[in-house]
Amino acid sequence: MKGATIVGAHELPPQRTTPGVTSLEMIARAGRAAVLDAGLTPKDIDGLMIGPQVGETPQHAPAALSEYLGLQPRFADIVDLGGASGPGMVWRAAAAIAAGMADTVLCVLGNARDTERVPRSPNRNPIREFDVPYGASGANQAYAMVAQAHMAEFGTTAEQLAQVPVKQRQNAMLNPNAVFHGKEITVDDVLSSPVVMSPLHLLEVVMPCGGGAAVVVTSADRATDLRHDPVHLLGAGEMVTHRALSQAPRLTTSPLAPAIDQAYRMANVRAGDLDFLSIYDCYSIVVAETVEDAGFCPKGEAGAWLDEADFSITSQLPINPHGGQLSTGQSDLAGGMGHLVEAVLQLRGDADGRQIDDPELALVTGNGATLSEEVALVLGSSRA
C-alpha cells in the first residue's frame, strides 16, 4: 500500500439545489476538475471508482460513467460505504495500483439535488433516453447486433455459432446440476428454435434462473493449512469501454482482448499453455469472440475454429466443462461466478463425474452489459 500518492483534488461548491443538472453531469464536473488540478488529461486515467447511482443508473454504473466520461479504464468499481466511500476508494485504488491493475485512478463521488424534477422512471440514463424510444432495450438486441456484425465482417455462419450451445450441452450431460442436464441438442435444434432477434435463436440465449455462487479468497500463507489445495490467482485483467452498444469502440473485438492479454502477461503464460477454458457464454457469439480475443485463432476465424473444436473434458482444450451458462442456466450475476467455481473445482480435482485429467492452468472470463465490462483471470493449481 505504501507508495500510493494523491496528486489531484477538487470539491465543487455545495449548493442547496442543482436545478436541471444530472448526477452524470455533476460527476463529470468534479472528476474533470480533479484531473485538471493534477495537471493530467483524460488519457492518463486508467482506473475509475464511483459511488452507487441510485435512481439514475441502477446497474452497470461504472460502465455508464466511463462511457459518459469517454474513459476506457482497466479497473472500474463502485464503492458503497456511505460516508466512508471516499476514503474507502483511496486504499482500494492503492491496492489496484500495487497489483498492477491500474496506474492512475480517478475516485469521484457526486450527485444532483433537484427538488423540481422528480424521477419519472427508475432508469434515467442515456440508454433510457436515446435507445428505448426506438424499441431497443435489453441484452438480446445488443448481442444480436454484435453477432450480425461478426457475420457481416467475417462470414461467420449461424451453423458455426450453433456449435457453441450444442458442444456445451454435450458437456452438461456430465453435470447433473445443469438445468438442461439430460437434454442433448443438435445444430438443427438450435437453428429451428425461434429467432429472438436476428440472427440469434432461442437456444443461443441464456436461460434466466435463480441461484447463487461464491468463492473465498485468502493469502497463500493462510491457505497452507486449510481443507483444500489452494487455487492460485496468477494473473488478472479488466477493461471497461462503454455501456450502450452505440458507444462501443468496436463490435467484433471485445474489451476482453486487452484484459486477457494483461492476465496472460501477469501470469507469464501464453494461450497454448492453458489446460482448459471457463469462459463467459451468455450468448453463442460471446464464446466465438472470446476464443479469438484469447488467441486461440486469428480474428475473424472463430466460425471455422468452432466447427472443429472439441469442447469435451478429454480434448486438448476443454471449454466450459460444466456446460456453460447456456446449459446450466444463468442465476443472474451468479452465473458468471459459476465459471469461476467450475475452474476452482477442476483445478482442485474435485469436479466429480466431469473431471479433466490433472489440469494446471485455466482461463476464466467474465462479461457484463453489452460486451462492455470484462474481466479475465488466469488460475493455477500451483503458485508458479
Place this chain on the structure above:
Amino acid sequence: MKDEPQAMTANASGAGTTPAIRRPGLVTTPLSQPFWDLANDGKFAIQNCVDCGHRQHYPRNICINCWSEKLTWMAAGGTGTVWTFTVVEKPGHPAWAPETPYVIALVELDEGPRAMTRIVDCSPAEVAVGMAVTLQPTWDEQLEQTLLNFAPAASE
C-alpha cells in the same frame, strides 16, 4: 449479461384489461432538450467540440475526447451507414410487440457519431451492414416527439 427488463418497469402503466400497453415515455434532461427540440424540426443534432473538433452523440456536458466544456450544437447532414442491426421478433417491452418484426440499427453518421435508430420504409430483409441510409424523421404520436429514424438511401 442477462436480458435486463429495464424498460419493463418504466412507465408500463395501462397494462391489464386496457388493450393498448403504452410505450415507455420519453425521458429527457435539460442538457439534452435541444437535441429533442431540433429533432422535432427534423434535424439530427450532434455536439461539436470547440477545442478539439471532436463530434459526439449522445449529448454530454464534456467532450469525451479532451474534456473541454466548450460544446456547440450542429445539425448532422442526415446521411450515414448501418454499422450493425437486428430484426426484433421478441421485443424487450410488451408495448412494442404489435410492431414486430421491426429493425433497430446502430447508424454511423457521416460526421462520425453512432446512434441507435430504426430503419424504416423497407422490408427487414433488405437491411444490411454497410447499407447507406438517410434521415427519415417520423412523428411518434404516443411519445409526442419526432423520432430520428433512417431509411435506405435513394439508389440513383
